[in-house]
Amino acid sequence: MPSVKIPPVLRKHTGDQTAVDVAGSNVGEVLNALVAEYPDTEEQLFSGEGELNRFVNVYLNDEDVRVLDGLETAVAESDTVMILPAMAGGRA
């Protein structure tokens, strides 16, 4: 199954797991499967209309799905889907 890498900000919603294996043949299916298993991740990932939030970057392996086919991007069994929200920590 494809593996989804979970960023620190979402780990409290995935039982502190840093990666979760979920089924799906494209990025949308994989993320929906993640949300089905861990419903609290939905708010970070999707807008009310079911679109991927603009402030969340999703990568298939090392490529941004925005430059691929977005949520329709095909995912293979061995692929890694990475969720990457912006972080701002540094100075304090």
Place this chain on the structure above:
Amino acid sequence: MAPEATEQKAVEEITPQEASAELGGGNAKLIDTREPYEYEESHIEGSELIPPGVIANRIAESVPDKSQRIILQCRSGARSYDAAQVLQELGYEDVASMAGGILEWEAQGLPVESNVNLTPAQRDRYSRHILLPEVGVEGQIKMLEAKVLLLGAGGLGAPTALYLAAAGIGTIGLIDDDVVDASNLQRQVIHNTKRIGEPKTASARQTIEELNPDVNVVEYNFHLNADNILDVIKDYDVIVDGADNFPVRYLLNDASVRLKKPVVSASILSFDGQISTFVPYEGPCYRCLYPTPPPPELAPSCSANGVLGVMAGQMGLLQANEVLKLVLGIGEPLIGRLLLYDALGTRFTELKVRRDPECPICGPNAPEVPESEMGKFPDYEAFCGGHVGS
């Protein structure tokens, strides 16, 4: 000429002091067997340059008399030793190689003619840089002439500033309006226990000045905002973003794209760090990567979530490394690449970041900013949905 099978004769090696004494006597001829660019940087007075690749062909022209005393010298003594063997095979009878080369000559305090101006103390202090062919005297001078601005003298800025100062970055600007707190000291290694309560910029200055008197520290003990940002950043070569809030990150991005300043940007949280280098129009900008900031409730801060001090240091030093590469023009900066670091797994992951054709700041359709509007920026606090700029 001797047949090839002949065993090579050992070469007489002399110290720089012995070479200096002989040269002072006026009988020896000094040949510098390095490349022209090395000779140009610095050489011993009276030496003649004959690069190692052409010495067999050129020596007869320079020294027709095979009984003439010849001292060969290179950078560290290896090339001159080999060249001395070549000359012996050609029938030169009185050849020596100067052990340790010009590096040892200089280390002994003997004078060189130099087109570039490092003091003997600087040559000593930065000798491990100068030994690197990618840096050399020329690179060290670039560092001493470089002006680097650090946004934040905290978790990221503290280690970055410390190492940039040690490296000899000549001007380091520090923007921070905070004071040193005991809870900073687990990671902000430029400060210390005695400085609790002092402004961070003043504390950092004191540490830097004690570490390296070559560095000029410029303190900006105030909050960066739309009114002052262009004035602050305009004179710097590279900007290092270690800000702790989104409004300042977007403001810095937009201003640095306008002035075409490269920004090395990192962020940290818990055990995780991210870093990329944004060079305007050469690669993506911060907005190409993150078009909009997350809502505040989905963007926790280090003060709320904690951060591993060592990881802050690691990310800060990755930033310093990026700065040095940009200043020196060497290596491959993280342009168009986002490097993620997971300190718990000790894993690095590299992601591609592309220029966004729709980017409102650096994209092909981004509106040009007229001179009269240069200093005007949108309301980032509103854009970031209530993120508090500290």
